[in-house]
Amino acid sequence: MKNTPFDTLNLNLIKVFLSLYESLNTYRTAKQLNLSQPAISRHLQKLRYAFNDPLFVKVHKGLKPTNKAHFLAEKLPEIWRDLEEVINHEEEFQIEKLSGQLNIALHPLYIDLLSDKLFIELKQRASNVQLVISVWSNDTEAQLLEGKLDFGITIDPLDMSKEVSQRRLPKLYAKLYLNNQHPLIDEQINQHTFSKYALAILHVRGWNEHITYTERYLSRFGVTPKIEYRSPHPSSILNVVSQTQLLHPIVANYYDLSSEQVSKKFIYIEDSPLMLDSAFCYHYRHRNSPIHQWFYETIEDMLQHEYRRDHVQLESVAPCFDARAETIL
Incomplete structure (x- = not known):
């Protein structure tokens, strides 16, 4: 033969x-x-x-x-x-044995929400791992395909290559931060709000320097928001918000926020709280990887905790509501 x-x-x-x-x-x-x-x-x-x-x-x-x-x-x-x-392949994956450099990309809205939590979790469970976090950008899909990134977290859905798997993560509530003396402090925030007051937006090069998700989403209602301030630093944005009538839409909770100056309100669309879908993205060759499964479950738990925390707070001010999933930010 x-x-x-x-x-x-x-x-x-x-x-x-x-x-x-x-x-x-x-x-x-x-x-x-x-x-x-x-x-x-x-x-x-x-x-x-x-x-x-x-x-x-x-x-x-x-x-x-x-x-x-x-x-x-x-x-x-x-x-x-x-x-x-x-x-x-190992029959039993042990996170403690993991070592080397882990490269991940986070959508800008999830940087404050996940980066420190992931590092602390890894520090406690896998001390030999070096965590490198980059901001999700126009190059992230190519970097996932080329193996330069291990995985990424972004707003879902995205139109990406079929080689990139997207697993859904828990939904999160969209929020708005505003000055405690703002005329809207006791009003419901909805799509019409954004035509009345200017915005302060988290600015990230390679992500929203041309048009933001807020602008794209509101365009379906015929609303064109006015963006007066852009900064890559949340602390700077919150400082501006505390001294002006600018509004700051975001998904993250700012836990070190001074409630004496700035408050958080939930965003409603047609009387329902607005929610964000998110996704865990990775090259499909890792579909059976126990490492990726561990990270997916870990991040899922983190976001689920965030969701439950917001849900309890939302129920305290609006006991009856029908949460629907939309993407705005």
């Missing part, structure tokens, strides 16, 4: 191929894999023999992939990662 390329291929050569395809340079590949350049050249010869194709041809500034190489580079990475996951 004739051997196929798979029968004669050393699987370690796949790592060499993927590195070569990314760098298109034997020197950089050798450095990345801690091998010598002659060793990389020998591995490339074996790859060419196994696939019966040159795979890479020399050009002035390095290597140029053939059509066969492009085909392999499209198919192999996910197969390779799935194979790694199967081989490295």
Whole structure:
């Protein structure tokens, strides 16, 4: 029976191929894999023999992939990662054994809500993990697909690649912060409120420098809000709100807020409290990963606690309501 390329291929050569395809340079590949350049050249010869194709041809500034190489580079990475996951799978996942750097992206509305809680939880349970949090931006989807981010939390739903899985998280109430002397302090906040008073908005580059979710959502009611102040710092926004009639829509609870100056009110749309859907996003190759499952459940508990806290407060001022899920911020 004739051997196929798979029968004669050393699987370690796949790592060499993927590195070569990314760098298109034997020197950089050798450095990345801690091998010598002659060793990389020998591995490339074996790859060419196994696939019966040159795979890479020399050009002035390095290597140029053939059509066969492009085909392999499209198919192999996910197969390779799935194979790694199967081989490295542990029957019982122990968070205490986790180590290394964890890279996640949080939607700006969840930075204050989750970042410190996640760090403290990891510090107590997995002290060898270094947590790196970035703000969800226009590049986040690509970084999830490229493996540069482990997962992300954002407002849902998003129109993303089918390779990015989105698991729903508990809904959260939309809120508005305003000066205690504001004319609206005893009024219900609804979509019409935003046509009467200017806003102070959390400004994050790569997320809402052109148009905010508030503007997009209110446009369906024919409302164009006036945004007078933008800042990346919540403390600055709250300071401005405390001294003006500007309104600040957000999902986060500011627990260190001085109630003597600023108050929180819930936002209503057609007499129902407005809620935000959120999602846990990750590359689908991690769909069976116990690490991602642990983080999903941990974040789910954190958001569920936040929801219950707001729910109790909302019931105390409006015992009967029908909460509906919408996205505004």
